[in-house]
Amino acid sequence: MANIIDAASRFQGEVFARHRSLYEKLAREGQNPNALVISCADSRVVPELIAQAGPGELFVCRNAGNIVPPFAQMNGGVSSAIEYAVVALGVSDIVVCGHSGCGAMKGLMKPESLEPMPNVAAWLRHAAAARSIVCEAYPEDLPEPERLQALALENVRVQLDHLKTHPSVAAKLALGEVRLHGWYFEIESGAILALDGASGAFAPIIEGKAAPVAFAPASRAPLALAAAE
Template sequence: MVTAGFDVDGIIQGLSNFRGTVFPGQQQMYQRLVRDGQQPKALMIACAESRVSPEHIMQSGPGDLFACRNAGNIVPPFSQQNGGVSSAIEYAVVALGVLDIVICGHSDCGAMKGLMNPEALGNMPNVAAWLRHSHAAKQIVCEAYPEGMDPKKRHRAVALENVVVQLNHLRTHPSVATALARGKLRLHGWFFEIESGQVLAYCGERSRFIPIAEATGVPVAQASASRIATPEFAGPHAGPHASPQTGPEPIPHAIAAE
């Protein structure tokens, strides 16, 4: 028997307050959105976690963000099997023409805890199957990070590496690959720390996460720059999105964010 659930009275009160108090002051904005249609500049792929609200974090309003949320902020690699995330990505890039895609992970992520403790998913086969798309993040931490890490730091490292893994999956989608090649799209990897409110951004040039508050501008995982591989069609300024790595092997992404 359910002993506690939705606060129905609270929901009704909230809806009533929106309709009677909030909406009248924003009615012209909503009418404009209906008249002109949606024109979001960014797609944000975030976790379904109830403590993480993309619109709240970015202080954005209606029409600003095209949001897609799921357990673990996962982007399955492109395949012929249709899915909600793949469809949202294609629609955002092709139909809406978004200029930026943000994958946003967060601290204390239950999905990443499940990834690291698969025995806890014994009665959740669909969740276990979904988290296979994050297996690379788990393997990176298990094999490339120091042994004997504190469990909390280990979990944080997996959540950070998962953002980078999903960015790599995102590049496999034809709509994204085409927009990147045309220099019409930027990719971002963010990590929201619930306990402090700080947001880290993945810097593709440095292969690490950087606190946005400490950066000059917002670091990007992949900048907007046209890339044509065939020499006879490549212009004088066409080139890779980021310079090749030189020097010593880069520090694992999550360690660099400490």
């Protein structure tokens, strides 16, 4: 803890001093982030660092396993963060970011390991569909590292589906005012894979090339009601 306290004490004199005008502007005008990032709480995954974003540029929500509970099942911090980001802040993009070596996914693979952590076990039930997909649709002899990666990738897909159940997100999707992105961060290489909604595959994000988008519907007008006969 001493190193954290030391760093905090240096922040105002070193870091803040270099960016004083930016912080003063943010304090005066408020935040206006372009994207909401829902990532794992893993200490090795830092969304602002991955996206090279500065203060005010990202609205970040972190939790064990980058989970998005379906709207009807939980009114909690994640649901509130999503609603605030979409309605109050008007973000145009939402990213769900999984990662390699995820402890939550390891626990999902081996539920017995979660017995001492009942709250974690209950939370990870929101990722149960991903585990079922890997158990049923992937080869039984898949080596454990590949199985863990497959689970993390499928979990990103599942959480994107959950995201679309939130009324605020559903409305913006129908209007074409928000795009959904599924990312996977490989800690050991720094590679970032993005879900391509058109092909259903994850593809590397390459500098200078537009990243795949998981879900970006075209704007459409509300459906007309059929006239009563």
